[in-house]
Amino acid sequence: MRLPKFEYLEPKTLKEAAKALASDTKESVLLAGGTDLLVNMKHKVIQPKQVINLKTIPKLAYISNGKDGLRIGALTTLHDIASSQAIQEEVPILSQAAGEVGAYAHQVMGTLGGNLCQGNRCRFYNQSAFWRGVKSPCYKVGGKICHVVPARAGGGRKPKECHSTYCGDMAPVLIALDTQVRVVGPNGERVFPLSKLYTQEGKKPLSLRKGEILKEILFPPPSGKALYLKWRRRESIEFPIVSLAFHIEKDGNERIQKARIIFSGVGSGPVEALEAEKMLKNASLDDWMIEKVSNQAIKEISPMRTSIHSPAYKRKMAGILLKQALEKISS
Numbered sequence: 001m002r003l004p005k006f007e008y009l010e011p012k013t014l015k016e017a018a019k020a021l022a023s024d025t026k027e028s029v030l031l032a033g034g035t036d037l038l039v040n041m042k043h044k045v046i047q048p049k050q051v052i053n054l055k056t057i058p059k060l061a062y063i064s065n066g067k068d069g070l071r072i073g074a075l076t077t078l079h080d081i082a083s084s085q086a087i088q089e090e091v092p093i094l095s096q097a098a099g100e101v102g103a104y105a106h107q108v109m110g111t112l113g114g115n116l117c118q119g120n121r122c123r124f125y126n127q128s129a130f131w132r133g134v135k136s137p138c139y140k141v142g143g144k145i146c147h148v149v150p151a152r153a154g155g156g157r158k159p160k161e162c163h164s165t166y167c168g169d170m171a172p173v174l175i176a177l178d179t180q181v182r183v184v185g186p187n188g189e190r191v192f193p194l195s196k197l198y199t200q201e202g203k204k205p206l207s208l209r210k211g212e213i214l215k216e217i218l219f220p221p222p223s224g225k226a227l228y229l230k231w232r233r234r235e236s237i238e239f240p241i242v243s244l245a246f247h248i249e250k251d252g253n254e255r256i257q258k259a260r261i262i263f264s265g266v267g268s269g270p271v272e273a274l275e276a277e278k279m280l281k282n283a284s285l286d287d288w289m290i291e292k293v294s295n296q297a298i299k300e301i302s303p304m305r306t307s308i309h310s311p312a313y314k315r316k317m318a319g320i321l322l323k324q325a326l327e328k329i330s331s
């Protein structure tokens with residue numbers, strides 16, 4: 001499979017890259033490790049006029065743990081995160097999750113920024129142009145239908161909704177850890193919680209403004225315990241069918257003060273079980289409570305119908321993952 005033709009830019013600064021990305025005359029995309037982008041370009045689901053290579057910009061790949069806390073540059077590879085001693089000691093859940101992305105080759109090439117900004121997935125969309133040619137174009141590629149939930153069969157959760165799924169491994173973990181992102185655009189930079197990067201809309205899953213580029217991830221001081229559980233078909237190489245990042249903070253009397261429960265694979269962005277989190281405050285984790293919290297979580301996240309697995313199956317697996325996490329934390 002060949003790449004379509006495109007112009008290629010090697011910027012030397014983020015400002016130059018942001019300006020080029022914002023240009024109205026070219027439809028441009030950013031290239032980091034290319035493990036997501038180049039597959040999509042070969043399948044012609046994305047046909048940009050210009051590709052802007054971020055790897056030619058110096059000093060975007062770093063793990064820094066100085067007086068302003070832990071920071072990871074967007075171009076840092078997943079392999080470097082998985083194998084970093086500092087990360088293994090400070091935030092072991094992060095090195096674990098990075099080591100579970102795809103296969104080794106994806107971790108060596110793939111970057112943290114690319115992982116957080118990867119496209120949503122759908123069996124009707126992540127296919128070659130030839131394969132897609134027999135069906136009419138879907139919402140995701142500018143068409144008038146969702147093949148997962150066609151309107152004639154009763155409609156989607158919202159009319160005209162694209163049911164492509166967010167399947168990233170790193171975002172749920174970093175949201176559970178309360179990280180922030182720094183993005184740089186043509187008019188300066190801004191910092192905001194990572195959770196706000198995701199719109200929950202399949203057609204445009206990221207809230208980045210025109211020309212904005214993810215520069216780095218900022219961590220609060222480490223606290224509490226965290227777990228990442230990933231349910232997938234093959235251990236060796238696979239996106240999550242459902243995954244769960246769970247973070248909990250207790251006070252000096254071992255009472256739960258704060259909990260974060262974030263799922264991947266169940267919606268068009270990472271999905272948080274806010275009510276289940278509230279139930280955990282000051283709760284003692286006996287079997288009854290574990291069952292109650294997990295039932296609440298699956299009720300409120302209400303997994304979306306996706307192109308491969310049914311909502312019922314995802315609900316069941318999400319509940320099992322949360323029960324496992326709560327049992328591990330309480331033992």
Ligand SMILES: Cc1cc2nc3c(=O)[nH]c(=O)nc-3n(C[C@H](O)[C@H](O)[C@H](O)COP(=O)(O)OP(=O)(O)OC[C@H]3O[C@@H](n4cnc5c(N)ncnc54)[C@H](O)[C@@H]3O)c2cc1C
Nearest residue numbers: 032033034035036037102110111113114115117169214238
């Ligand atoms: C077979 C296979 C299995 C995979 N398995 C998994 C998996 O298990 N879990 C998982 O999470 N992912 C998986 N992936 C997806 C992908 O490999 C990873 O998400 C990877 O981390 C993407 O990073 P990258 O640097 O290669 O991104 P790229 O492909 O370079 O970019 C991905 C997207 O992000 C944008 N982008 C990149 N960097 C930035 C930035 N700094 N600011 C703004 N936008 C940016 C690009 O424009 C592009 O749209 C898999 C992919 C394949 C092909």
